[in-house]
Amino acid sequence: MKSSEIINIGQQHVMGTYARFPLALVKGKGSRVWDADGKEYIDFVAGIATTNLGHCHPAVTEAIKKQAETLLHVSNLYHIEPQVKLAEWLTEHSFAERAFFCNSGAEANEGAIKLARKYHSDKGRIGKYKIIAAGGSFHGRTLATLTATGQDKVKAGFSPLPEGFSHVPYDDLEALEEHIGEDTAAVILEPIQGEGGIRIPSPGYMAGVRDLCDKNGALLILDEIQTGMGRTGKLLAHQWEEMTPDIVTMAKGLGNGVPIGALLTTEEVASSFGPGSHATTFGGNPLCAAAALATVRTLEAEGVMEHCLAVSKYFLKRLEEVKKASPIVKDVRGKGLLIGVELEEGYLAIDAVKKLIEKGFLTVIAGERVHRLVPALNITEEEVDRLIPALEETYSSMHK
Numbered sequence: 001m002k003s004s005e006i007i008n009i010g011q012q013h014v015m016g017t018y019a020r021f022p023l024a025l026v027k028g029k030g031s032r033v034w035d036a037d038g039k040e041y042i043d044f045v046a047g048i049a050t051t052n053l054g055h056c057h058p059a060v061t062e063a064i065k066k067q068a069e070t071l072l073h074v075s076n077l078y079h080i081e082p083q084v085k086l087a088e089w090l091t092e093h094s095f096a097e098r099a100f101f102c103n104s105g106a107e108a109n110e111g112a113i114k115l116a117r118k119y120h121s122d123k124g125r126i127g128k129y130k131i132i133a134a135g136g137s138f139h140g141r142t143l144a145t146l147t148a149t150g151q152d153k154v155k156a157g158f159s160p161l162p163e164g165f166s167h168v169p170y171d172d173l174e175a176l177e178e179h180i181g182e183d184t185a186a187v188i189l190e191p192i193q194g195e196g197g198i199r200i201p202s203p204g205y206m207a208g209v210r211d212l213c214d215k216n217g218a219l220l221i222l223d224e225i226q227t228g229m230g231r232t233g234k235l236l237a238h239q240w241e242e243m244t245p246d247i248v249t250m251a252k253g254l255g256n257g258v259p260i261g262a263l264l265t266t267e268e269v270a271s272s273f274g275p276g277s278h279a280t281t282f283g284g285n286p287l288c289a290a291a292a293l294a295t296v297r298t299l300e301a302e303g304v305m306e307h308c309l310a311v312s313k314y315f316l317k318r319l320e321e322v323k324k325a326s327p328i329v330k331d332v333r334g335k336g337l338l339i340g341v342e343l344e345e346g347y348l349a350i351d352a353v354k355k356l357i358e359k360g361f362l363t364v365i366a367g368e369r370v371h372r373l374v375p376a377l378n379i380t381e382e383e384v385d386r387l388i389p390a391l392e393e394t395y396s397s398m399h400k
């Protein structure tokens, strides 16, 4: 099929929940993708920080093929070999002792919120159910997670929203200290805000939040859906800090494109999710778990996180050059390959995204004025070199 035919059918029959670009992608390899008319693009989106090993990584493809020939799905009524191995790998590489698998980021956060409330309820702490989140955060689109999200635009029209959620400014310990209390069940935070504009908190913020949670007997949930899976150069972004959360949620990069989410926690907190308390049909099924297991093993075996840090250093240096040459660039920031270029007031990142598509590059926004660059973690310096002049040209053509 030609791109125009695919787009035409989509516009008639797929719900219009996305303002889609007029682009139909049909093939990918590493950091390259091709549209249905054969045009090649270099991909700095990676399915929004999801295909962290690049498109169709052979180890993941092989695992999917093999599993598809063996067993696709049974049920969590039974023990599942790739699922138990994945849980073992994730707990060996994190603070956690137990994992629960689901299908998406929103579902992982939904599970984390339920778990926090159940944990306090099991301890007889009546009324300790409130969840504090941060302004500008993004936690998903289910009713509970959109309520936790600190952006009004995702909530409009969906009232009544579940009770017990409130927000404090991000990266503001004083505001949290004033707000947190005996009725707080949990604080939920992103270690770096993704959708909110690649906002990196001040050093010590996360440890300070941990401290406030401890003083108030509240659990700390870290939403690592975007920051996890090596994106910042460590498996989980909070591993850069000297603190541990009670619950971590993951999704995006976990299956390198195969839908799988996870909730990681300690033995003690996990004990509140006993038989019958929480479930999902597909969570950690043989196919998704096999893909995720191949993904995490490859992350380690191929030194992907080390590579990510090296390319990050180079990329950020080159972006500083772009900033010097482009009056419309206000700030360049990032950790690992979670990078944002903030544009000056009056400039929209979406305009840069559109112009770059024409030049053969995929990029994405993070809020109105932040141009987000989240390529596969094994992208090369040569591919970064291809983007830089195109970025400079784009920003210079936008300057008014």
Ligand SMILES: *Cc1c(COP(=O)(O)O)cnc(C)c1O
Pocket (backbone or CB within 6 Å): 103, 104, 105, 106, 107, 109, 138, 139, 140, 141, 190, 194, 195, 223, 224, 225, 226, 227, 251, 252
């Ligand atoms: C993408 C994202 C989510 C939602 O994940 P879905 O799989 O789309 O439900 C939640 N939190 C963060 C930080 C995300 O980046």
